[in-house]
Amino acid sequence: MFNVNLRNQVALVTGAGRGIGKAIAQGLSDCGAVVAVNDIDPASATLTAGTLTGEANAYVTDVADSAAVDRMIEKIVADFGRLDIVVNNAGVEPKASILEMTDADWHSAININLSAAFYTSRAAGKVMRAAGSGSIINIASIAGHNIPIALRSGYVASKAGMIGFTRECAREFAAYGIRVNAVCPGVIETEMTAHLRQNVAQMQKWLEDIPQKRLGIPEDVVGLVLFLCSDASRYLTGQAINVDGGKVML
Numbered sequence: 578m579f580n581v582n583l584r585n586q587v588a589l590v591t592g593a594g595r596g597i598g599k600a601i602a603q604g605l606s607d608c609g610a611v612v613a614v615n616d617i618d619p620a621s622a623t624l625t626a627g628t629l630t631g632e633a634n635a636y637v638t639d640v641a642d643s644a645a646v647d648r649m650i651e652k653i654v655a656d657f658g659r660l661d662i663v664v665n666n667a668g669v670e671p672k673a674s675i676l677e678m679t680d681a682d683w684h685s686a687i688n689i690n691l692s693a694a695f696y697t698s699r700a701a702g703k704v705m706r707a708a709g710s711g712s713i714i715n716i717a718s719i720a721g722h723n724i725p726i727a728l729r730s731g732y733v734a735s736k737a738g739m740i741g742f743t744r745e746c747a748r749e750f751a752a753y754g755i756r757v758n759a760v761c762p763g764v765i766e767t768e769m770t771a772h773l774r775q776n777v778a779q780m781q782k783w784l785e786d787i788p789q790k791r792l793g794i795p796e797d798v799v800g801l802v803l804f805l806c807s808d809a810s811r812y813l814t815g816q817a818i819n820v821d822g823g824k825v826m827l
């Protein structure tokens with residue numbers, strides 16, 4: 578549990594049904610925020626919302642659907658009266674070589690990992706502008722900097738795009754008192770990375786390059802997100818910060 582006070586704040590976390598998003602939702606809730614738990618999967622969204630310590634609602638929405646995102650943000654504001662924090666976390670990692678990748682796989686990576694952050698930022702940005710404050714946190718990846726992953730071109734392109742979008746959004750939204758930052762995790766133990774961990778030799782090689790000599794767990798990402806939501810980071814915007822045990826040092 579981290580000592581950050583987010584009482585009276587309302588936070589949306591996308592893709593919070595499991596993994597990193599679920600841990601972030603829990604961390605925000607532990608710090609007193611009301612949490613809007615989004616996921617495309619109804620069962621996991623409801624389960625996460627039900628297990629949080631504080632007030633929470635589940636919002637089952639495909640974040641790649643622009644009109645549905647607009648409706649979700651409207652509903653959250655109708656339900657709770659405000660929206661202070663958005664964590665764009667929902668993501669997919671389709672695997673294929675460039676020569677074999679289908680349009681559908683490419684578009685799923687770009688739309689869910691990148692366009693969704695634009696949709697939520699546009700809709701929530703209007704609410705935050707009216708309030709004169711807000712914090713948007715985009716869960717990108719070290720893959721968006723300079724760590725390409727084999728057979729993940731759509732994913733890597735979307736995460737690099739997310740870092741670029743974060744900077745542009747931060748420049749534009751600073752005038753409204755809204756801060757926008759990206760969090761770039763290394764390999765974190767979730768269902769998304771289960772396949773990586775099955776390849777012992779590959780994992781051993783990956784671990785050799787991590788100064789802290791372990792993979793991350795979802796809770797390792799939470800502290801940075803809480804810092805970026807809080808006033809402790811009030812002079813920080815447009816940054817893409819790695820949380821990766823030291824693997825990438827920029």
Ligand SMILES: NC(=O)c1ccc[n+]([C@@H]2O[C@H](COP(=O)([O-])OP(=O)(O)OC[C@H]3O[C@@H](n4cnc5c(N)ncnc54)[C@H](O)[C@@H]3O)[C@@H](O)[C@H]2O)c1
Binds near residue numbers: 592665
């Ligand atoms: N796990 C890692 O090593 C790692 C590393 C760097 C970045 N990330 C990023 O962190 C985020 C979370 O990753 P994770 O490992 O927890 O993944 P995960 O697969 O365990 O969870 C992703 C969640 O997003 C939801 N989701 C997928 N498509 C959606 C959609 N269209 N609308 C709403 N929800 C949707 C899924 O249902 C799931 O609950 C992703 O953006 C991922 O790219 C993960």
